[in-house]
Amino acid sequence: MIPASFLQDLLTRVDIVEVVGRHVELKKAGINHKGLCPFHGEKTPSFIVSPSRQTYHCFGCGAHGDAIRFLTEQVGLAFPEAVRDLAQQVGMQVPEEDIDPAERARAAQAKARQATLSEVLEKAAAHYKAQLKGHARAIDYLKRRGLTGTVAARFGLGYAPEGWHSLASAFAHYDDPLLAEAGLVIVQGDEGEEQKRYDRFRDRVMFPIRSVKGEVIGFGGRVLDQGEPKYLNSPETPVFSKGRELYGLYEARRALRERGYALVVEGYMDVVALAQSGLGNAVATLGTACTAEHVQKLFRHTDSVVFSFDGDSAGRRAAGRALEASLPHATDLRSVKFLFLPPEHDPDSFVREQGLAAFEQRVAQAVPLSRQLIEHAGEGLDLSSAEGRSKMLALARPLWSALPAGLLRGQVLTALADAAQMPVVTLEAAWVDAPRSAVARQPGAWPTPRRRLTPAAVNLLDRTAWLLTRHADLWFSIPAPEHERLAGQPPPHGPFFCALERLLHDHGSLTPETLLDEMARLPDAALLAPLVQRIRALHHFDDEEAPAAQFEVLVLRLRQQAVDDELQLLMESGDLSQDAAQRGKALLSLRAELKRPRPST
């Protein structure tokens, strides 16, 4: 785990305008910079990057965060990757305490190797692309599939010529072991004179597979006419893992935001053909079933995933696996749907025959996850008998249990009870254990700080931390968004509230002394120490009457401050989109509402 103190340090050194500016065109606006929001489609800017706060904020869709968050949400990097990326840019070394030096050396070596492999693959991609120009048969094939040169270029399509050693013309040393390691060349026989080497991909249309960062990590090759196998993929290599990668994700990033969902189809030709028809938001797994890792990756880029399957029995089975992979990620704010097309169609042929609008209508009517779960569990069972219904429930239970806590989970329970013709309370009694504690935050993964603090805010946060130390149970009296707000404060307060939440979940209620002792034992103790010291020193802050009411006031004041802060940013940034103006109005009325005296209860 990366210590919070390091993250804090890193964020003060990184220039967020530069980081965001690499992906979004920014113009100066007052003391800030503005541009078109990359998180939602818009024509006039609502998206502000603030160098003084080192954050970005969109008044249209509410996206906000710091440089790390931007790289995870916009570029799709995993958290540690984003941190490493930024650290490299400012010349910092990410501390990895738990790793011994030998392990670290191995990791560095593996990384260097990966970089070399990427270079080799890039070079091969350029070679295949150049070969396409001279081979009319391959061009003909793509034309027959309705592809234009623009789309072919966008996906970097190429052609691997016939013959066993075509790559020898692209690489100075055909016997370089890297070519075999990259999966481009197959080596047969033992070392020595008997050893044979030849190109893996021969006489195939080549689809480079790119990582979310845009690097070529592998290839898919399709035969032109008849021949087996129809599709051939790169083998697993240090840079390529089929269970993790999705074809077309890099190319689809923009369309995912514009169309608002990802369409998961079966093959790379489908992805490219759909892009040609105007549906740029399709991705494909690489000849494997959909995994939970695939789904997680998609949800970094969109809130809505639609799986498309053939209506036949193989399609049903694939849908079952996609359902299982999706369940752990189906939170209340996300949508997962299953689209079954008529048996004679794949998505591409459907779009070409019936048009984009008809396809989108199908997508809108696709089967939601909740219904697919029930249908999957009840498949082939006679639900008119008590035995059939009970078996359906038994099969549904592990699926239902895989859903994260939330409203959807409750809704599915109700629907299952309905389908089984029994009162939901009976099913609830059988399935729902003692209430599970809310999902504990992952260490080091708290929401990133939104702003620099004013002295008044520090005071407010110190008091909140102190009050919560004395009356930890109050933590549970506020709704989740307030938890997020507290946890999202800059260090030491944000990490303090995160640690508090974690300790409460792990140990239940603790006395103030034990709580502070436990905090001193955490990996981030050094970061929390000054605050913990202040809290220990504050024997009497106020008189301790009605702590709950005091806490409520503190939380309200923090909300007011968040509203004021956003208004301030809006005013600093001058002329913005209509969305931003509307947000301004909403903020003003929210501020008025928060200031209104409340009837005491």
Ligand SMILES: [Zn+2]
């Ligand atoms: Zn936005």
